[in-house]
Amino acid sequence: AQRVTQPEKLLSVFKGAPVELKCNYSYSGSPELFWYVQYSRQRLQLLLRHISRESIKGFTADLNKGETSFHLKKPFAQEEDSAMYYCALSSPNAGKSTFGDGTTLTVKP
Amino acid sequence: GAGVSQSPRYKVAKRGQDVALRCDPISGHVSLFWYQQALGQGPEFLTYFQNEAQLDKSGLPSDRFFAERPEGSVSTLKIQRTQQEDSAVYLCASSLGTGGMGEQFFGPGTRLTVL
Numbered sequence: 001a002q003r004v005t006q007p008e009k010l011l012s013v014f015k016g017a018p019v020e021l022k023c024n025y026s027y028s029g030s031p032e033l034f035w036y037v038q039y040s041r042q043r044l045q046l047l048l049r050h051i052s053r054e055s056i057k058g059f060t061a062d063l064n065k066g067e068t069s070f071h072l073k074k075p076f077a078q079e080e081d082s083a084m085y086y087c088a089l090s091s092p093n094a095g096k097s098t099f100g101d102g103t104t105l106t107v108k109p
Numbered sequence: 110g111a112g113v114s115q116s117p118r119y120k121v122a123k124r125g126q127d128v129a130l131r132c133d134p135i136s137g138h139v140s141l142f143w144y145q146q147a148l149g150q151g152p153e154f155l156t157y158f159q160n161e162a163q164l165d166k167s168g169l170p171s172d173r174f175f176a177e178r179p180e181g182s183v184s185t186l187k188i189q190r191t192q193q194e195d196s197a198v199y200l201c202a203s204s205l206g207t208g209g210m211g212e213q214f215f216g217p218g219t220r221l222t223v224l
Contacts, residue, residue: 004151032210043112044152044200044215051210086151090209095140095157095165097209101150 002027004089006100013077014108021072021103023061023087033070034088035061036099044086047072057081077107111135113216115201121222122191130186130219134203141184142213143176144200152200158184159207191223 003026013019025031035047048056050063050070061072070087087100114133122128134141140159144152145168154168160181169176173192178184188195198220202213 006151043217044202046212049212088151092210093208095142095159095209096154096167097142097213098154099144099151 002031002089002091002096002098004087004098004100006085006087006103008103009101010104010106012106012108015079016076019074019077019081019105019107021085021087021105023070023072023100025068025070025087025089027068027089027091030065030092032090032092033061033063034090034097035059035070035072036086036088038084038086040083047085077105079107079109081105082107113201113203113214115199115216115219117219118217119220119222121224123224124191124193126191127187127189128191128221130188130199130201130221132184132186132201132203132216134182134184134201135205135214136182138203138205138214139207140204140209140211140213141178142202142204142209143184143186144202145170146198146200146218148197155186155199157209188221191221193223196221196223 005024034049037047086102090097143155146152157165158178173189175187198218201216204211
């Protein structure tokens, strides 16, 4: 069974501080991993996916197959980063996606 | 351009009533997904369509839940004999390609409250 765990429900940092949102997964095989973000009063949207190896809004995420993790990192948090972040896993060639329960990030001034 | 739209945005139903939730995906998107999101939890997969074919309905919690996408565009999620535990936000998402590997574009959701 596929599972995504985000151990922190809430995370609070000061502006300019580094931030890391943790994501661990359970899957037999090679999954596709994503981070989605939901800003206040907006809909869920893709932030980044591991296959594209991009840096979006200063965020990066590295897939660690040994530790089955896909942590989201940003070296200097900004107030506009305050949002709900969801880690998600998809099976290649299948439709089902599994989401974690999300981490609410608050960046304080 | 227009994104994914869902209607109604809010629905209050009495226990035992049937409800129908509509999703209009982005034009041309092949894949369509339905999710159920309970308060404080992440979206939970319900079902997946590739065009008009329902390829995965493993997440539907009971036979009271039924989804269709007869012409490969608009989709309807129907819940029969609603129960209080059905109260949740129902999210629809669409994707240009097939399967779950591409970016999913989400609608605003329908908040269902069952009294």
